[in-house]
Amino acid sequence: MDNMMFGRLLRAARQRSLMTMEGLAEASGVSGRAISDMERGQSLPRPSTLSVLMDALALDDEERRRLTRAATRRTTRTVAVPRQLPPDLMVFRGRTTALAEIHRCAEPVRAPGGHTVIAAIAGMAGIGKTTLAVHWAHQVADRFPDGQLYADCRGFDTTGSPLDPGEALGGFLHALGVPNGDIPATTEQRGILFRERTASRQLIVVLDNVRDSAQVRPLLPGSAESLTLVTSRNQLSGLAAVEGASVLTLDVWTPDEACAALAARIGERRCRAEPEAAAELVALCGRLPLAVAVIGAQLGATPRLPLRLAVAELRATRPRLDGLTTDDQRVDVRAAFACSYRTLDEATARFFRRLALHPGPVVSMEAAAALAAVELPQARRRLRALTAAGLISRDADGHHVLHDLVRAYGSELADQAGGVAE
Template identity: 45%
Template structure:
């Protein structure tokens, strides 16, 4: 059995198409097949099938469509047991990914990025899987997003195939495919450039010159721009009779694999992962923000590992040190240099200034599908020079501040992490301590979760203390944590990254002096949140003067505006504020760390 998405959605048994039913059934099949072998939550299925207008009993409608799909697949596969199974995370299509043309295409394209004589054959096989417009006949926002994303992958692969074919003298086969793609995508300069090269390699110089002129005319007429560097170079060579230079980037690509190790036993964040899974796969920018210790890096790295196969040209990772004991935030020029080195640029070829480095970085990423993780960002200004200039790459940015500039200018989706729900906090402790130990003292586990304010870092530190003292009763640990005066001392570790007080101090150090003062004043307050007027009263200033300070504290995710006009923070931050406020002669507690 084969499932086809790169054209009309079809199920094929042997060589015989099997009717896949009405549109809704084909959407369910496409969603599950595109995600396989990952599970798709019911809520995500509802959104992708019906969008903003789900039926009144949407969950029952999903059950019905899944039951119908099971019958279709059972008849096609001739195998016992349902090929669509249910698990706590949602519905899963139990099928070898190579039976889905989309996944087979991606596997072949990824294999072709490794050096070897078989690259042209692999790329040709990948291109042969396309049968027209992907998801043809399916409407809706999800299908449209995926269609655009997969078409980008197709164009990138076609360009890579053409370059390899010209280099090894196998250009004849690519010319008709490139002609069709240029007709469908007339503004794709890389496609037009490779078509001109292939025609010239086939000694069809007149056609190559005509195609080059037509491409330049299209760019000028419809976009108001001239040709890029590669098309200009090809045009000049054609008109002067000089041999065409090999395409930039031809030959083996550097495939960085810089992601840190995934978090062992990662649990929770189901809703956040489902939202991330639902984003378009065509690349772009995604921002993750949240307060100190809430698990931004853990979630970002975990999800990056989850999707890295979508980006066969590799993964770049860089800690921007926005909030870090290791030193001041990385200068964008230094960050660009490190990223260029990760792409294989020799040190003596790295431009001296930021503009030159950023331009070279964008040039090297053009036409590639790469995952870039920029962790621990200070602000949008630090990140902006490190963004690719063309689609295809995905940039994941994490930081403690709310990166509204990325949202406003680059249209980046923003995921703001909150404290863990209680059930996920309990799962974290179960995973770290073992179910036998947590089930033996359920009340103590509840108290530990409360004392740690459901903050992932605090829970992880508390669990580490319990693991290091296997004979310690969890009830004793809970009592130590419930003592507000000593809680920050209990939640300490053997390095700055696992010492809660130190981690919180990095956020405090980034605040303006007035924001620090207001934050310290909130420490002794027992109320869960305060109005603007109440904060102004504490600070002894007019409300209009305290509003920008509250905005700064909120942007830094030190305070949260859970209800419009009311500001508060979790108990651990409040305890830290009280601690730094009571330290006589230590106005800047970051010196302690």
């Protein structure tokens, strides 16, 4: 493994120095045959041979350090196999179509002449992107024997500070067995070392909750045999256009999926006893997995409460999102939407508050422009910004759709800001 790594580094350095193998042999006094063996990973040089080769190639300090490291790790380095995936969800339900779709996206991994495969899952807050990515990665983990890397990129997070790619790379390199002292200082150098270290590995890299395409790029592995799985509220159109990522947009659950998920959390028997109330509860959650998880947690804490009473309570609760909170910010519908809202500039935020006054979920560009009192081109730009933040989505006909609960959140904000008159 390390012979290969050293060989690749030596060849890359020689090519960067614009030297042929014969030229390097002549300049260093090392035979062309010996150099060829090293480049093909069949041998490693002695320290004195390495030194003359590096002099002849006129390498800088960083390159010398990397080459020396690769040449001397023959016996000391054990190959680290990271296992960083968070646990799979025990009560995972539904998503059959989406799972089949991701399988299809991942098929080209290791195909002849293959290239890096990136599959992205996009969609609004709490729709189940992370849960799906982690579930699927567990299902296929044994196809990737060199392990799994995982980073929560905190793109839309209560902390408000997305994960710095340099920090993420530091964590990945460490997990791949690079000692802390050997991790380069700059993001660029870390990226180079990361791509080298992953070049011949079969890994799954999960980049979860990313802010946008720019945050993902430095974290892409350098192997055609690895799979990168990305999740984001952003549609990642840059990653699709430039890196050829396949983007799957996740929608809310079907009514059956939502009922099955509620039953998995509160028990089949309780749902079967009041099937209509159960169906109404998930409808009041807008079939959003996060909202169903919240209701499931509330009902789990009140095992004797009849579901019809829970429906009545939820219907009567004002503001509506007060019925969908827990004491944990990570499982709280309003908090999840707020993380998206906080990323908007002030003009788009105002546009969003106006849009929330729309009476139904499907909003035409014209209606949006009229509500916000802006020209059509500006409405188009603002709608695009709201899509990028995961606050609205597009349906199969290209219409803009504002999820019920997002609309409720926007109305709350409009009320706080002084209603239509603001």
